[in-house]
Each structure stands twice: as structure tokens, then as C-alpha cells.
Amino acid sequence: MKKQALLLISLFIICVSKAQTDSIIISMPGSSLVNDNTSLTNDYDNVEKIMGINDTVDILELDPLEDLIYRRLKILDASSPIDFSYNKSTVYYIKKYLDRDVKLISIMLGVSPYYFPMMEQQLDRFQIPLELKYLAIVESSLNPKARSRSGATGLWQFMYPTGKEYGLEVTSYIDERQDPLKSTIAACTYFEKLYSMFGDWHLVLAAYNGGPGYIKRLMTKTELTNYWDLQPHLKKETQNYVPKFIAISYAMTFYKEYTIDIINSDLNITQNDTISFKKQAPYHIISDMFCVSKETLNYLNPAYKQELLPLGEIIYLPNHVIMDIVRNEDFFYDYLEKVDNKEILVNEIRLVYIVEKGDYLGKISKQYNLSVPDIKEWNNLHSDNLSIGDELILYIPDER
Template sequence: MKNEAWQAYGRHWKPVASRSQYVRQPLIETLDHFGYPRELQMVPVVESSYDPYVISSVGATGLWQLMPETASDLDVNQNKYFDGRRDIRASTRAAAKYLTRQYRRFGNWEMALAAYHLGPTAVQRRLDRHPWKPADGLRTMPLPPITKTYIRQIIGLIALQKDGLISFPKPFATETIKVQTPIDINALQEKAELPEHQIFRLNPKLRLNQYVDGKPETLSLRISKSRLQKVKQSLASTSNNHMQVTVASGENLDDISKRYNTSIQQVRASNPDIEVPLKAGQKLRLPVKLIKRFEAEGNPMLKPVSRQKLVADNSGPRI
């Protein structure tokens, strides 16, 4: 099992470990708070390679690859502002609760993991036909090969960590702050001189970049402690009257004014230093009232499904 896990993940551990730094602090805190075993932190390695933005070919997303229906059943909320499946605390609590429920049902973690991957009803049907207990060995489990591989890899990763052959780096220290809306997160990141997309990496639950319609009135954001004062200073000196919009390829001032049903004069007045011709990716400022009437910009780390990185289909039915 260790060799299998090493071949699949150990040789490519660096990117997994790097991504984990953004999300492992709330994940471990949640497991510890509710008394779930820390070994469960290896499940997201196999599920998502610790990338909360991954979406599978069957529509599961987040570190724990929750399907929309299952998320709703586990009280993980989704709306136009947030996706709880990418909320590290909410999804970790839900997934660990689900796994623990399956452990109590089947009496061992091997079948609990099988139920997470294949679904508890399918697992029960197979056990009814071919009873199994851990002493029988993993190879004799009455499960599809892909599910047995899934279980072996997770158990193998746990063993590799215990043997010191793989380890997670210390997660980034963060503090949660509340910010008032309207807010343009990209503009805040630029003003606070944060690394690109840092707020979105620390807060993958966000669906939007711009929160402009007054709902919610405040956002809870995890911010790196090393940048916290800079962010607070930037918030204190930032006007909420204007938001950034991004110029699309081929757009000119006339296109921007038509997109937001305003005038070229208004665009120029809000951007006195504007240079033309416009360039793709260029940032312009517009009054919030214009953006409220149209579509606010989304989280830049969310890509259309057709272009989104897919989880290598190591998946059976997702929970």
C-alpha cells in the first residue's frame, strides 16, 4: 500500500504540500474541534490533491469533492455568493461527520472509505452478498478495483506520513476579519500588495470578486497574519464608491460604456488617467451603482467547467 501511494502521490508531493498551506489550518482545527481523527486529512489528497477549486467530471467540488445534493443533505449551503463545498470548515465538518457515520454503520474505516467513494447503499449490497471483515485483507474486499485502489492509497498515505516519508508543511497562519460590503477583493489585494489571488486561495468559498448588492452586509475573510496590518490599512483608506472592471479582449471605451449602460464621458471621468487603446486585462474603475445593475465580477480562480481542471477519474459515484 505504501508503494502504491508513493507512486501515485509521494513522487509528486511538492504541489500537494504547497496547496495545503492555504487550507490545512482550518481543516485541522475543524477535525480537532469535533474530535475526528487527524488521519482523515489524507482523504483530500486522493480526492482533490488539496485543490479546493477542482471540479470532477460528475460535478463534485472542494477539497472533499462533495456533490451538490450530498452537500445540501449535510447542511453545507450554496448560494450565489458562496459555495459551502469549498468552505474549508463547513466541508471538513460535513465530510468527517459523514465518514464517521459510515464507520459506525460498517464497523471499520476501510468500509467507511468505501462508502465515501462508492456510496453506502452500493457497499451494503456487496457486503450482503460477500461478507467481509478487516482480518480478511484488503484484496478480498467485495468492491470494484477503483474503490479498492482508493482505499489502499489513503491507507498508504497515512503509513507514509507515520514513517516520515511525506509530511505537510506548516500551514499559513491566518486571522479571520469581517469587512463591509461593497468590496472589490482584487482591488483590495492590489492595494495591500498581496500575492496574486492570495485572498481567494485562503477563502475558496467565495463565488465573487465583487460584492456590491448589499448581501451579505459583511464578509468573513481569512487573511495572512503577515499581511494583516497592510490589509486593514488598505481597507481603511479604500472608497467603496467605485469598483474595478476588467477589459475583455478587443473592447474599447464604447464597448465598456455600452456594457454598463453609461457614457464614455462617465468612464473617462472615473478613470482620468486612462490610456487608449484599451488592453485586455486592463483595470478600470466604475461607480458601484453601475455594477449593481449588471453582473459583478466572479472569483477569478473559478473557470468555466469546460476548462476546469478535472480530478483524474479515480472516482466512482461521488457522495
């Protein structure tokens, strides 16, 4: 009896002396001190310290759904160095991903087996919490070709300058921000640097979204060092960033308990390996030669921008395709050379064009969607000069 009286007194003191933005609603039937509409802080640790109680939820009757969320967040929190806090904004996004946006979770459960093992391997190598793999869902929905309005690109949404700073090459043919492995290594390096600056994973996440300079300036201005204290002062996107991360982590971890279906990809992409070619290889040639769809090639190799594998670069392919290439390597290179020399035409036709009055190379190239350098190479032209009646050999796409 004495212990219960002390509990009620401690709860009353907390209620009248502390008011925080993020709170939970509790009810104690039959109590004159606390009614169904009383809002108490979610800082259960104070109550636990006063009463020596390990889990106050056993005494404080929460809404059943929120009580379950609270207990499961405790499980996540116990298994990670990241603080999986229970508060109003976190619960809002958890409910959102379990209801209105549950299809996203279903799709991510189908796609994640392709990316998560690689991410976990790199996160472990850098001694970084494995749960950070879920941040790639917040950033890009696990789409390596995702591009924001501001130009951030890839699974981890690197801006061009940040990507270059962390070793990600961007050229006319390749964008390594879209390379799953290389961008994940860059993200791990960046996480490592941010943690050395802030020493707190919530602040690391906020800095990843808003920029370390912005977070440092705001911390100096407000004299606040805790993310949840800092949250009301952050711009809206960064306010919601950590709650979204926690909510995604929660939904992806406990999807079975909520009977969330898995939407599997139609692509068989789990069994693949790498190979490099001695010649530059267009995707359509690889596709036609080895019966692998361009959709699969693009999915496995999102870093290549022109559906063209540059000389010496590594390409990911299904295992059975790589075996076909190894068995037919000499024939493949001979075939590529004949295609390059126009001895074999693939998806194009040969056209003889007669130059007319007013024609020039730029006009002709635009008319047939070709490049001037290609027209000059095909016709062994050393200048742009043309004469009426000249015959030009053009290779144009076969649209039949």
C-alpha cells in the first residue's frame, strides 16, 4: 500500500513539474489523481528510479497498441547502440508505416534481401550499428537510381560535392553514387566521421540529413546537446528524420507480428557474380547474346548511365549468364568487333543518304538522331564540308 501511494505521489510530481512536447497518455482506473486525459512525460526512468521498478508499463495502463509499440521499442533499444526512443512523433510514424504506408514496407521486404547483406557487411567492417541499413529506405526506398529535386542521388542520396569528397566518381558514363557497394562504403565513412564529431547516433542522423555545419550552429545557438531537446528548433525535414528512421526500423523488424505481406521482385537477382570485358560492350549486345533482359542489367548495374559498359569496368550478372560468357568468350569478342565494324547490324539499318541543297552534317544528324562524329567516322570524313549529290552511309535505329 505504501509503495503504491509513493508511486501516485511521484507521478503527480512529474505531471505538475515537467511538461515536454513528446508525451504519452496513461490512465489509472479508479484514481482521483490521474484521469483518462492526463498527459505525462515519457521519461519513465524517473519513476523507475523513485520506485525501483524495472518496467513501469506493468503498472501504468497504456493504450494497447502504444503499449505494444513501447515494449517492442524496448527490445530494439536493448539490441542496438542507437537509442530507439518512444515518443509521440516516433509513434506517429510507426502507425503510419503499419497502416497507410504499409505497402512501402511490403516492397522493401522484397527488395532488401538483395541490398541488406552487403550493407550489413560494410557496416560491420566499420563497426557501425547495423540498423543504419534502414536509413537507405528513408533516403531512397532502396532505389539506387533515385534522384531528388536537389540532385542527391543513389541509395544514400549523396550530393555531387559530398560524393566526390568521399571518393565517388561521376563522369558522362558512370555515376558511382548509384553504385550500391561503393556508395555504401562512402556512407559508412561519412557516418564514422559524423560520429567522431557528435558522439550520438541521433545527432549523426540529423547531421546526415541537415548537414553537420547546420546542426553544430544550432547546438551552439540553443546550447542543447540532445536530439529530442533540439528537435523543435530543427527544420521540418530534419525534425521528422529520426522518427522516420526509428519507425522504418520498427516496421521492418516486427513485420511478421503485424502480418505484413512481402512483395517480391519479379527479377531473379539474388544469385549473381561479377565479370569485366576486354572491350566496351553495349547493354543491347549483352542482352541479345546471352538472353538477359536490359531491365536486369540496369537493376544489377545502376551506376552505368548510358546502357554501356565501359572498357575494363566490372559488371554484375546472374551466375548462369557469367557461365555462358566464360564458355563463349572468344566468340563474344569476335561478335563485338564485327558489330563495331558494322559487319553485323544489331537493332539498326544501313541507309544511303544523298546530300541535297542546304544540307550540312548538323542538320542530317538531327534529322536521324545521330551524332556528327559518328557520321564522319562511318564515311571517313576529315572535315564538315559536303557537296550536293554526295552519298553518306548512315546507320539508324531499326524501329520495326
